[in-house]
Amino acid sequence: MDKTNLDDYLANLGISEGDEAPNVVEAALGAAAPGGEALSPLVVFEQFMQGVVEHLGRDLTLSVRDTGEALEAEIGGERAGKLAGREGRTLAAIEVLAYAVLAKHAGRSDVRVRVDAGGFKRRQADNLGKLAERLALQVAKSGEAHELQPMPPAERRVIHVALKDHALVTTESVGEGAGRHLVIRPRTGDPR
Incomplete structure (x- = not known):
């Protein structure tokens, strides 16, 4: 998409280039741990996923757990299955963002994450x-x-x-x- 098409698209959404972008990640995580310490990966992941779910819709539920092998999030609710996107691409994108958030806020880039919605990945x-x-x-x-x-x-x-x-x-x-x-x-x- 070239800049002109992107500008037109954003204008149709009521967003101009000068608008400040909402920082969903920062809003979801709130303040970092006192003294600049890294937060635990599970806490960071859970807070990030809660922020994602809140922005996607009120009728969704979230379950987060640490399996020892990975941090897993299951999004449930009537519309949850639609969140997977084509071939699970939306879930994959959320996982990529979660990795970035874990690296920044928990100081960890070695944590495996899995995000599922409506049992799509299962x-x-x-x-x-x-x-x-x-x-x-x-x-x-x-x-x-x-x-x-x-x-x-x-x-x-x-x-x-x-x-x-x-x-x-x-x-x-x-x-x-x-x-x-x-x-x-x-x-x-x-x-x-």
Whole structure:
């Protein structure tokens, strides 16, 4: 989108270039910990997600937890499923923002976060697990490797985990960047 189109779009929304942008993150987090100390990742994540949910609508609910492996947020409510966006892109964008907020306000960039809305990611993971099993059987039967289409890291991970202990196949991520994809291969040598 060029600057002219962006200006027109913003003008239609009643926003001019001189308007001050609302800082949702700062409003959600409030003041930092006393003495400039970093806040705990769970506190930062929960406050950030509460701010996001408040700006999205009153009829939404939020549940946040630390699984030990990741910080997870589940947005619930009647309209929650629509928040996922096309192919989960809105949830992915919220996760990217959450990483940035954690890095800035908790001093942590190594914390894994997962945001789901209306069970979208849970259903997606179930479907990917079923796909992985079907493809594993095909690969085992044919003896030929199968390359999947490029997919985001979280989706590749679901398939890796689903097949990690499979006796007949192995998985490998190949490629770089947006072209990174999974290959399911017949297991050679001593099966597990």
